[in-house]
Amino acid sequence: MAGSNVSTDEYPWWTKSFFVRKVVFEWRISGFWAGVTVFAVYWCVPLVFALISGTVLPRPILEEWSSMLSANFPDVSPEAKYFNGLAHDQKLHYLTDLAYLTDKTHFFFALVISVGAGIATHVVRNVNTTIIKLRQRAIPLADEAELKAVYARYRDLAAHKGFKIMSLILGLLAGAIFYSMSRATSYSDWWGYHEYGYAGVAFAFVEALMVYWGMRTVILMGMGSIMLASFIRRPLVLRPFHPDGCNGLSPLGQQIIFLWIFSLTLAFAIYVTISIGYLGIEKTLIVWVLAVLGTVSIPALAILPLFAALKSIQSAQRFRLAHFEQLLNELLDKTEQL
Numbered sequence: 001m002a003g004s005n006v007s008t009d010e011y012p013w014w015t016k017s018f019f020v021r022k023v024v025f026e027w028r029i030s031g032f033w034a035g036v037t038v039f040a041v042y043w044c045v046p047l048v049f050a051l052i053s054g055t056v057l058p059r060p061i062l063e064e065w066s067s068m069l070s071a072n073f074p075d076v077s078p079e080a081k082y083f084n085g086l087a088h089d090q091k092l093h094y095l096t097d098l099a100y101l102t103d104k105t106h107f108f109f110a111l112v113i114s115v116g117a118g119i120a121t122h123v124v125r126n127v128n129t130t131i132i133k134l135r136q137r138a139i140p141l142a143d144e145a146e147l148k149a150v151y152a153r154y155r156d157l158a159a160h161k162g163f164k165i166m167s168l169i170l171g172l173l174a175g176a177i178f179y180s181m182s183r184a185t186s187y188s189d190w191w192g193y194h195e196y197g198y199a200g201v202a203f204a205f206v207e208a209l210m211v212y213w214g215m216r217t218v219i220l221m222g223m224g225s226i227m228l229a230s231f232i233r234r235p236l237v238l239r240p241f242h243p244d245g246c247n248g249l250s251p252l253g254q255q256i257i258f259l260w261i262f263s264l265t266l267a268f269a270i271y272v273t274i275s276i277g278y279l280g281i282e283k284t285l286i287v288w289v290l291a292v293l294g295t296v297s298i299p300a301l302a303i304l305p306l307f308a309a310l311k312s313i314q315s316a317q318r319f320r321l322a323h324f325e326q327l328l329n330e331l332l333d334k335t336e337q338l
Helices: 018-026 031-053 059-072 074-089 104-125 127-136 144-158 161-183 199-232 250-276 285-337
Strands: none
Touching (some): 031 199, 104 127, 127 199, 161 285
């Protein structure tokens, strides 16, 4: 079959980033561990600094735990003393203060982006393998050189220096916002306030990393999705008896499903940021810029390849049915003449 010798040399890994190439393709970290790693960096690293800073829980909560242990379990007085000592070290004195372990929005957002990171790892790793599998099945019907040119063009575009600079600027701005929050006296009831320690500075650094790599990932996947749509928009030949039960298009279908799942996590992250909000950052220009960019990316990620695939499949169906139509019309004419 045409295209049976297609290889990764012709359709290389869908990245030019040294970091992504190492982590996703050479080390082949799974989607699960990619999500765990992102959660560890985004949530657990600031937690360590919050522990050191004494902003993990409000003091009244720990004092209440110590009192309950002393009153109900006299034999665990060492544990009660531990909680009492821990409470003494805490710098947030009121239940209304936002301590790290009571910061539900931050924890919820960490879960959402961790799921997104796991899905993104799977999608990026499978961009070139999806194309290779389709070409091994001679899908679509097009010149190989033309298809390789389309693949290379969007791969180069995903690595464009302009996108890197934009991601860096947005990341630095996001980090600067959280750093300024850690210095502002109006946020003295927040676990990241600078007078308590370096938790806020650490979080600002992590936030800058998250925005930078988040933007780079969305751009990488967005260009992959547009490339896939351009690829599959060319003529198809349907194979109803193909073993995958999908006319040979199962690799495409699987990739589109994961793109939709990622788009849902992206939409959920935008909802958490804008609708639920976090310390008023949802009112800043940089957050709205990120939200708009993310919202615009969703159609490119999910809808575009699906729409292109449906149009190509419909065209292939009409082409196949045209032959049957002529045959059936001839049989019908003969039947009516009997």
